[in-house]
Amino acid sequence: MSRxxxxxxxxxxxxxxxxxxxxxxxxxxxxxxxxxxxCPYGTRSLEEVQRIAQAVVAWLVEQGAELVVVACNTASxxxxxxxxxxxxxxxxxMEPAVKPAALRxxxxxxxxxxxxxxxxxxxxxxxxxxxxxxVHVIAQPCPGWVEHVEEGRLDDxxxxxxxxRYVVPLCAAGVDELVLxxxxxxxxxxxxxxxxxxxxxxxxxxxxVARQVERVGGASIMSAxxxxxxxxxxxxxxxxFREQLRRLIGWQGDVETATWxxxxxx
Ligand code: DGL
Numbered sequence: 001m002s003r004x005x006x007x008x009x010x011x012x013x014x015x016x017x018x019x020x021x022x023x024x025x026x027x028x029x030x031x032x033x034x035x036x037x038x039c040p041y042g043t044r045s046l047e048e049v050q051r052i053a054q055a056v057v058a059w060l061v062e063q064g065a066e067l068v069v070v071a072c073n074t075a076s077x078x079x080x081x082x083x084x085x086x087x088x089x090x091x092x093x094m095e096p097a098v099k100p101a102a103l104r105x106x107x108x109x110x111x112x113x114x115x116x117x118x119x120x121x122x123x124x125x126x127x128x129x130x131x132x133x134x135v136h137v138i139a140q141p142c143p144g145w146v147e148h149v150e151e152g153r154l155d156d157x158x159x160x161x162x163x164x165r166y167v168v169p170l171c172a173a174g175v176d177e178l179v180l181x182x183x184x185x186x187x188x189x190x191x192x193x194x195x196x197x198x199x200x201x202x203x204x205x206x207x208x209v210a211r212q213v214e215r216v217g218g219a220s221i222m223s224a225x226x227x228x229x230x231x232x233x234x235x236x237x238x239x240x241f242r243e244q245l246r247r248l249i250g251w252q253g254d255v256e257t258a259t260w261x262x263x264x265x266x
Contacts, residue, residue, distance in 0.1 A: 010072060033235075053078060094209060105177045110136070110137045111171075115141060145184060154187060
């Protein structure tokens with residue numbers, strides 16, 4: 001039986017983590033679930049996202065997941081601690097990379113780009129209390145960005161304008177470190193870098209999360225050379241998801257669908 005590492009997100013954002021895990025662990029079977037029936041998570045209440053995340057992880061475990069990556073900052077903020085209490089497998093989560101940003105800033109000003117729900121969570125408050133002492137951290141929600149990535153509007157000039165709207169004022173306020181605190185945002189990185197200009201560092205935590213997956217999942221990693229087995233599942237529209245996978249990560253294979261019924265996935 002395959003020893004799956006499973007990743008999930010509200011949609012395609014977690015693919016920015018998936019591609020880093022593939023880079024580091026080629027040959028490792030990966031199961032990816034996009035809960036597009038509930039996308040976006042970021043404007044829902046933390047309680048609701050927590051309920052959804054619990055049901056998603058229960059389903060992933062049923063599918064044989066031996067390690068779960070919550071490849072979503074919002075779901076991690078809402079549910080990481082309770083997921084770890086309930087499920088007896090390793091669960092790796094995401095958090096905005098405030099720590100490295102606070103260490104590297106020269107201006108003493110850091111911008112964090114994330115969903116409204118991520119900023120409301122207890123983990124974000126704890127992160128600031130722990131690592132942001134003496135550094136001014138500006139929290140910037142970015143309405144519309146997740147939707148533009150889901151719609152595949154990566155080359156659209158309207159997306160560039162939408163990115164500028166939130167990035168330019170941060171940089172004008174003296175920010176020299178920009179943290180991508182939502183897994184959808186790395187797909188907008190060219191626009192973010194263009195809007196920020198030189199002298200501003202953009203931090204994507206996905207490579208560090210992939211290293212954490214390698215550390216935590218050490219024993220279940222398959223030997224190099226095995227053919228990789230990848231499963232992609234959406235709770236939304238299969239044909240649309242297939243097209244998104246082709247455009248974002250060059251995946252050409254089949255996709256599966258899963259359905260929500262009475263708060264559970266089947
Ligand atoms: N990609 C997710 C995150 O990292 C969720 C975005 C959303 O669904 O609002 O926060």
